[in-house]
Amino acid sequence: MPEKIGWGLVGCGDIANKRVAPALKLAAGSQLQACIRKNPGLLREFQLRHQIPRAYRDYSELLDDPEIDAVYLATPVFLHCSQTIMAAEKGKHVLCEKPMAMDSQECRRMIEACRSRGVKLGIAYYRRFFPIVLKIKELLEHGSIGEPILVRVTLIEHTQGALEAPASWRFIPDQGGGGLLMDMVSHRLDLLAMLFGCPHSVSAVTDTRAFRIAVEDTGSLLIRFASGVHALAFASHCVRFPLDDFEVFGTRGQLKVSPLNGSELQVVADKSEIFCLPKAGNVHLPLIEDFNRALFENRDPLVTGEEGMKASLILEAAYRSAQFGEVLKFSGWDTRIL
Structure with missing residues (x-):
C-alpha cells in the first residue's frame, strides 16, 4: 500500500465540486490524482479549480492510470453498477455515491465483483458519521x-x-x-x-x-x-x-x-x-478518511456494500x-x- 491513496474522481457535478473534490484533497492519506468528465471545457475548468494533476474523458484510461488506487463514483445511479465492476476488474477500490444502485440485483453484482477481485467497496452514506x-x-x-x-x-x-x-x-x-x-x-x-x-x-x-x-x-x-x-x-x-x-x-x-x-x-x-x-464542515471528509484508513488497515470501511444495499x-x-x-x-x- 502506498503512503497515500491515489484517488480518481469520476463525475464532476455539483456535489463533487462543493464537497467531494475538496474532501479528497484534504483527507488524511489522500491524493486526488485525476478526474473525469465528458465535456472537455467543464472538465478543464474543474481540473484547474481543484488543481488536479490529470484529467480524462475516457473512464478506461483513468482506470489504466497506475497512480490511481481508488475511485470515487459521483455519477448518476444507472452507471454505478457497471463502473464499479469495471474498477474492480482493474484492481481499484471503489467508494460509490448513494443510492448504491438501481436495484438490489445490481447491488449484489457490485459486492461480488469487488469481493472476487479483493478490493474494497464503500457507499457514501455519510450521515452515519454525524x-x-x-x-x-x-x-x-x-x-x-x-x-x-x-x-x-x-x-x-x-x-x-x-x-x-x-x-x-x-x-x-x-x-x-x-x-x-x-x-x-x-x-x-x-x-x-x-x-x-x-x-x-x-x-x-x-x-x-x-x-x-x-x-x-x-x-x-x-x-x-x-x-x-x-x-x-x-x-x-x-x-x-x-x-x-x-x-x-x-x-x-x-x-x-x-x-x-x-x-x-x-x-x-x-x-x-x-x-x-x-x-x-465538509460532511464527506469523515467518510473518505474512514475509507482511507480501511485501506491502510486492511479492514472493511464503515459503510460497506452490504450495508449500503440495505437502503x-x-x-x-x-x-x-x-x-x-x-x-x-x-x-x-x-x-x-x-
Whole structure:
C-alpha cells in the first residue's frame, strides 16, 4: 500500500465540486490524482479549480492510470453498477455515491465483483458519521428513552430542479431509478437500517403532485421492523416550507433532531437534555478518511456494500408496494424483492 491513496474522481457535478473534490484533497492519506468528465471545457475548468494533476474523458484510461488506487463514483445511479465492476476488474477500490444502485440485483453484482477481485467497496452514506446520529445510537443502546416504539421522519424540500429543461437525471426513471425517495430519502432509510435493523414489512404510497416529471415528488412509507419498532417516513418536493425532522418516541421519552443536518439533539425523558453536536464542515471528509484508513488497515470501511444495499432493499420494497398496493414482507437482509 502506498503512503497515500491515489484517488480518481469520476463525475464532476455539483456535489463533487462543493464537497467531494475538496474532501479528497484534504483527507488524511489522500491524493486526488485525476478526474473525469465528458465535456472537455467543464472538465478543464474543474481540473484547474481543484488543481488536479490529470484529467480524462475516457473512464478506461483513468482506470489504466497506475497512480490511481481508488475511485470515487459521483455519477448518476444507472452507471454505478457497471463502473464499479469495471474498477474492480482493474484492481481499484471503489467508494460509490448513494443510492448504491438501481436495484438490489445490481447491488449484489457490485459486492461480488469487488469481493472476487479483493478490493474494497464503500457507499457514501455519510450521515452515519454525524456525531448527532452516533449519539442517538448510543442513547438508544443505553435505553435512555425506554423501548423505542415509533420513528417519524419528515423531509420537505422544495425544488426548482424538476422544472429545468432538459430534466436532471434525478427526475428520469432509467437514470436515477426513482424520484426523491431514491435521491434523498435513501439517506434516512440507511439511518433507520443502522439504528433499528431489518424490517419485517414495508408499505408505501407515492404520487406526482406538483411537477410534470416521470417520478414521484411525494411519498410515504410505513416500515415495521423485526424488533417491533414502527417507522413513518414522509417526503415531498411540493411544499415550499422546508422541514427535516428525525424523531424517535420510546416508552419513557423522546429524541428529536430538527433539522437532521443540524447540530442539536433534544432528549425528553426522565432527565431532559439538549446536546450540541456539530457535524464536520465538509460532511464527506469523515467518510473518505474512514475509507482511507480501511485501506491502510486492511479492514472493511464503515459503510460497506452490504450495508449500503440495505437502503436499496427498502427502496425496492417501497416502490413495489406503491406500484401494486402490496405490503412487502422481509425474511432478513437476504430477502429478494421480485
